Amino acid sequence: MEIKERIPMREQDPKERVNNFDSVPLGYSADEAVAEAKRCLQCKKPMCEIGCPVRMQVKDIIALIKEEKFEKAFYLAKADNAVPAMTGRVCPQETQCEGKCILEKQGKAINIGKLFAFVADWARRNGVTSKINVEENEKKIAIIGAGPAGITAAVDLRKLGYKVSMFEALHIAGGVLQYGIPPFRLPRDIVDYELSYLKKIGVEIKLNHVVGQNVDFNNIKEEYDAIYISTGAGAPRFLGCDGEKLKGVYSANEFLIRVNLMKAYKFPNWDTPIICGKKVGVIGCGNVALDAARCAKRLGADEVYILYRRTKQYAPARAEEIHHAEEEGIIFKEMVTPCKMTGTEDGWVNGIELIKTEFKGVDKSGRKRPVNIENSEYIFELDTVINALGTRPNRLFLNNVPELETYDWGGIKTDNDYMTNLSGVFAGGDALTGGSTVIEAMGNGRDAAESIHSYIMS
Amino acid sequence: MDHVITRKENLNEADYLIDVVAPEVAKKFQPGNFAVLLTVPNGERIPMSIEKAENDKITMYIKRLGKTSKELDDREVGDALYKVVGPMGNPPQLKKYGNVVFASDLVCGHAENSAMCRELKKIEGNHVISIQSYPTKNDVYPDKELAIDCCHEHILATEDGSVGKMGHYLDILEEMLQERQIDQVFAGGGIPPLQELSELTKRYNVPVMTTVRQIMVDATGMCGSCRVFVDGKQKLACIDGPMFDGHKVDWAAAISRLAMFKEKEAEAMECYNKEIKELR
Numbered sequence: 260m261e262i263k264e265r266i267p268m269r270e271q272d273p274k275e276r277v278n279n280f281d282s283v284p285l286g287y288s289a290d291e292a293v294a295e296a297k298r299c300l301q302c303k304k305p306m307c308e309i310g311c312p313v314r315m316q317v318k319d320i321i322a323l324i325k326e327e328k329f330e331k332a333f334y335l336a337k338a339d340n341a342v343p344a345m346t347g348r349v350c351p352q353e354t355q356c357e358g359k360c361i362l363e364k365q366g367k368a369i370n371i372g373k374l375f376a377f378v379a380d381w382a383r384r385n386g387v388t389s390k391i392n393v394e395e396n397e398k399k400i401a402i403i404g405a406g407p408a409g410i411t412a413a414v415d416l417r418k419l420g421y422k423v424s425m426f427e428a429l430h431i432a433g434g435v436l437q438y439g440i441p442p443f444r445l446p447r448d449i450v451d452y453e454l455s456y457l458k459k460i461g462v463e464i465k466l467n468h469v470v471g472q473n474v475d476f477n478n479i480k481e482e483y484d485a486i487y488i489s490t491g492a493g494a495p496r497f498l499g500c501d502g503e504k505l506k507g508v509y510s511a512n513e514f515l516i517r518v519n520l521m522k523a524y525k526f527p528n529w530d531t532p533i534i535c536g537k538k539v540g541v542i543g544c545g546n547v548a549l550d551a552a553r554c555a556k557r558l559g560a561d562e563v564y565i566l567y568r569r570t571k572q573y574a575p576a577r578a579e580e581i582h583h584a585e586e587e588g589i590i591f592k593e594m595v596t597p598c599k600m601t602g603t604e605d606g607w608v609n610g611i612e613l614i615k616t617e618f619k620g621v622d623k624s625g626r627k628r629p630v631n632i633e634n635s636e637y638i639f640e641l642d643t644v645i646n647a648l649g650t651r652p653n654r655l656f657l658n659n660v661p662e663l664e665t666y667d668w669g670g671i672k673t674d675n676d677y678m679t680n681l682s683g684v685f686a687g688g689d690a691l692t693g694g695s696t697v698i699e700a701m702g703n704g705r706d707a708a709e710s711i712h713s714y715i716m717s
Numbered sequence: 718m719d720h721v722i723t724r725k726e727n728l729n730e731a732d733y734l735i736d737v738v739a740p741e742v743a744k745k746f747q748p749g750n751f752a753v754l755l756t757v758p759n760g761e762r763i764p765m766s767i768e769k770a771e772n773d774k775i776t777m778y779i780k781r782l783g784k785t786s787k788e789l790d791d792r793e794v795g796d797a798l799y800k801v802v803g804p805m806g807n808p809p810q811l812k813k814y815g816n817v818v819f820a821s822d823l824v825c826g827h828a829e830n831s832a833m834c835r836e837l838k839k840i841e842g843n844h845v846i847s848i849q850s851y852p853t854k855n856d857v858y859p860d861k862e863l864a865i866d867c868c869h870e871h872i873l874a875t876e877d878g879s880v881g882k883m884g885h886y887l888d889i890l891e892e893m894l895q896e897r898q899i900d901q902v903f904a905g906g907g908i909p910p911l912q913e914l915s916e917l918t919k920r921y922n923v924p925v926m927t928t929v930r931q932i933m934v935d936a937t938g939m940c941g942s943c944r945v946f947v948d949g950k951q952k953l954a955c956i957d958g959p960m961f962d963g964h965k966v967d968w969a970a971a972i973s974r975l976a977m978f979k980e981k982e983a984e985a986m987e988c989y990n991k992e993i994k995e996l997r
Contacts, residue, residue: 529759
């Protein structure tokens with residue numbers, strides 16, 4: 260049987276989109292979605308579902324789309340995933356559902372992410388919301404940190420009848436969905452809409468509550484029957500090299516927080532500024548690095564370089580993001596490692612010293628190991644450097660709760676049921692793993708919600 | 718919670734104080750903590766020193782300097798701020814020092830001066846000396862409640878000598894260090910003088926804790942904008958500080974980084990003034 264090609268996703272023209280922060284993909288029309296769903300083979304053993312961290316009922320959702328039963332498809336999506344419009348956009352489907360799709364063997368996997376985004380967008384446009392019937396109970400759960408893991412746990416626990424309160428340090432909920440991922444990948448009206456579901460089902464969100472600073476952890480422990488810590492991995496890592504003091508050197512977190520959370524791209528209508536030079540270097544090649552690079556381009560940089568010690572096929576970034584970045588003119592400078600930043604007399608960064616690398620052997624992750632080529636250092640001129648080497652759990656919360664056992668690198672220790680050394684206190688998401696994807700954190704939130712439920716029931 | 722402004726008074730021509738309802742901040746405040754203000758939804762999150770916290774309200778000293786402080790100044794008593802978060806920061810554990818000085822030369826420093834002195838005075842065995850210096854007599858704050866009552870000894874100085882002693886706090890302190898035993902110095906305010914103060918106290922072998930003001934974005938340890946280099950190690954002013962051992966701070970970096978957004982700040986100010994003009 261001949262397998263039809265994927266229905267292509269219409270996108271904003273690269274030349275145009277580098278001048279705005281609007282969504283790059285334009286979304287499927289109903290006809291396109293149905294045509295894409297019709298390609299699904301409806302496998303007896305749907306491998307796509309095994310690949311999903313939140314165990315969505317992929318096969319049945321696609322079958323409903325095929326029959327144009329969008330409302331039912333939406334309810335089924337929402338049953339296992341509180342935020343399908345967001346995950347449809349930001350999940351690394353190529354390594355999860357789509358990666359496991361039988362059609363992927365011919366490079367023609369069903370475009371599951373875009374189909375689910377379509378269904379959720381359709382529901383939003385048509386005012387269709389999923390209602391839940393909650394059998395209320397009197398038990399109270401506190402969730403610390405309103406990012407992907409916390410949101411997922413909150414929804415699952417609320418559905419089980421618990422009274423759920425979320426404590427969020429920032430002035431808006433969403434965690435990395437708000438401060439990290441740029442609006443051209445995840446439009447903010449979609450974020451706001453999907454998060455409003457939490458309130459709709461009765462989850463209380465306490466913003467500006469910095470546990471340990473203005474709320475005592477022990478008070479929460481006394482007041483609630485269980486706690487879920489989902490404080491994420493929001494603290495930046497730095498190289499620790501010379502030149503990080505210089506002006507014009509940002510952590511990717513700072514760059515993205517300014518742009519996404521504080522809307523610096525709308526300065527001066529929004530108050531938070533950003534200074535983005537004409538020649539920008541981004542260290543690292545993960546999704547965060549590409550997000551920062553693509554933001555820099557949109558802020559008016561002429562040349563944006565990804566500085567990476569391997570080649571891009573070994574990069575942790577999603578293939579789609581690399582493709583989009585290349586379309587937008589991001590330049591991949593491969594096989595280089597930064598040594599230090601150089602600066603002007605008045606303290607602005609003006610370059611980076613790079614050392615060339617070559618592949619020798621294989622490392623723990625199974626990727627080719629890059630090693631520095633001796634005496635190959637050279638200075639590469641730049642006026643902005645963005646450090647995207649990953650993040651780690653934020654010390655702010657952990658410092659305030661010293662009785663909580665953590666690893667040396669800052670991750671919280673738990674047992675197999677996500678319970679920490681403190682009874683009734685659970686942890687999950689990036690605070691546990693040190694950094695992964697939105698959907699993995701959400702999967703973690705689901706599992707923890709189950710553990711919390713059985714802990715309270717026992 | 719509505720963060721209503723309950724009092725607003727001029728301290729001098731450039732500086733003013735406001736009381737804002739912020740029970741969560743007020744309940745937990747310790748000297749050395751700061752608050753994060755977001756005056757309007759499209760505003761910036763700015764750190765602000767706290768002078769006092771009582772009855773669910775916090776008192777802040779503010780200079781009409783940038784857009785946000787100007788915009789705040791255009792608010793009246795009864796208006797509310799969008800968000801007030803805190804207390805943030807990791808204040809030093811205060812103890813019995815003996816003769817202890819707090820020196821300040823600038824709005825936020827004066828606020829910290831009052832707060833810290835009041836607390837130090839509560840600890841038996843401390844003799845608390847507050848040095849506040851101003852450019853001229855026109856700049857001096859009303860000093861009874863805000864300064865004199867907070868300490869054992871209040872030394873007022875102006876750089877032109879128009880009232881009080883003549884000189885900057887650096888001059889006053891140097892004289893003092895020559896004449897009497899000082900066991901601990903705290904200081905806040907302008908950053909370049911803090912560098913000089915750190916060098917001065919080092920010469921006299923007196924420990925100094927300084928407020929290292931830096932640019933913050935989230936102020937919860939996420940962005941790293943406020944990184945300060947202390948004893949060669951990277952710290953964050955928002956969650957590790959903002960008070961650090963002045964002898965160990967890389968002051969050149971702190972001074973340089975604080976000026977990073979100068980041009981943008983001017984641009985925001987200009988835009989705001991234009992907006993206001995059009996409104997009127």
